[in-house]
Amino acid sequence: MSLGIIMLVHTALDQAEQVARHWTRAGCPVVIHVDASVSQGIYDRFVAAVANVPTILFSRRHRCDWGTWGLVAATQDAGELMLARFDQVRHVYLTSGSCLPLRPVEELIGYLAARPRTDFIESATTADVPWTVGGLDQERFTLRFPFSWRNQRYLFDKFVQWQRALGYSRSIPRGITPHMGSQWWCLTRQTLSSILHDPERQKYDRYFRHVWIPDESYFQTLARLYSTNIESRSLTLSKFDFQGKPHIFYDDHLQLLRRSDCFVARKIWPHAERLYSAFLTDPTSAMNRTEPNPGKIDRIFARAVDRRTRGRAGLYMHSRYPNYGWENGVTASKYSVFQGFAELFQDFDLWLARATGAQVHGHLFGPHRAEFTDGQTVINGALPDDANLRDANPQAFLTNLIWNTRGQRQCFQFGPGDNIKINWFLTRDPNAQISVITGAWAVPLFKSDADFALIRKEAAALQKIENRMLDDLRSADVKARIRIWTMAEFIEAPMEPLQVIIDEIGQTGTRRLSEAPRMEELAGFGQFLQNLKNQGMHPYLMGDFPVDPVPRNSGQPARKPYLVKK
Structure with a gap:
């Protein structure tokens, strides 16, 4: 038992149960956090459904609105429960309920065992990456964000404008440099334990509680304090469109996901039965033992984003009518x-x-x-x-x-x-x-x-x-x-x-x-x-025409010169 799985679940609980059982069959304990917005009755039925699996535990529930502190709090509680109950766990892998293992779990365990001190977490400063969408880069760390961007958009925007107008700026806690990256990480027990048991944790929690989208910066920042070896990448295949929204994988993406060689993918459509049946199979026949390489399919996603944002040259329709200057070619051909x-x-x-x-x-x-x-x-x-x-x-x-x-x-x-x-x-x-x-x-x-x-x-x-x-x-x-x-x-x-x-x-x-x-x-x-x-009208666009021009083609052929001999 060297790998523990944290699952953050808020919907499609049937599929989450199927994936959780798949992890445990390979010997991985699972701690599940179910969003507090899920009704108590549904939650109780979910807990009862997996009660026969002793290595599946449930952590204290939080309300997890997008971009709010609840996601970090849920991860903290699940991480503490994982470390406290499963001593043999050496790596902790954070996933969501819509994540799907693409390769045999034994391969992932072996991959991590060969890298016992490596933390896989995307972690970069805002100055070094172009990921941020929405106009807030460094400001997400220097302003306060007590309102939900999705559910309280008006208050969110007005509060940001008010802080800018007043010139308000929060101070960043001494000793840390804010970093950002994917929410889905795999940390060593040592690094995760150091973050959760840091004597300065209350100070860090107070600060990040009002950072915008803290789940993409809290662990990414603090891991830099304690990790001895960070690979700034996620082992989870997660693709985003130009608006910062995740791509959803459907049944017809089966071969695409196989080509990625990644261990885990998100976001899987809850009804993609073909994907679930294809990947949650016999571990000896699922995939080849190769290095994860999501770059192999980047070209396909780049083309998809280009098609979505630019469309086909000269094509206009009710679902795509670009504004002036945003067309991909005014017309389709010459x-x-x-x-x-x-x-x-x-x-x-x-x-x-x-x-x-x-x-x-x-x-x-x-x-x-x-x-x-x-x-x-x-x-x-x-x-x-x-x-x-x-x-x-x-x-x-x-x-x-x-x-x-x-x-x-x-x-x-x-x-x-x-x-x-x-x-x-x-x-x-x-x-x-x-x-x-x-x-x-x-x-x-x-x-x-x-x-x-x-x-x-x-x-x-x-x-x-x-x-x-x-x-x-x-x-x-x-x-x-x-x-x-x-x-x-x-x-x-x-x-x-x-x-x-x-x-x-x-x-x-x-x-x-x-x-x-x-x-x-x-x-x-x-x-x-x-x-x-x-008659008083000056026709100047025709050029200069003489009143009596020499005919261009005379009706009679020109006479040839001839010589008369005497």
């Missing part, structure tokens, strides 16, 4: 936005789809409907083309479209006649590739037969809108890949920018364009712009 191209070129969407293999939509944010490719009214993810539903949340519409079509590059047309509320969102998305031909919205007006007064009014409104859009695109906060050309400079040499755009989309192998999209007939466009100027 996409392309074309402004002015569909106005300048005929059937540009069909040409782009052939050239890239991408899924090319019309004006997704058009005024009447979302113009999905091939005239579809509903697309992946049951997204309808209804403009009212889309405009209720344009960002959600776009992020859902990109998420539900990930794996295929999405392209769509955009312009000042669309719902431009999405424009700012596009500019801050690193996945967006935005190509703009400014002033191209004037081409449909030029080709229309509407009254010129109405055309002038529409042109002035569209130019004003596009100018605001360009301000967004040129903002210092832009993260999208943006290219902007005036209409005049683009039509002078359209193949080069088109080639750059196609190469960047990169859906197909890099190759030179062999087919150019067919440009709208622009004869007389310069005069049209001049007419707008004559």
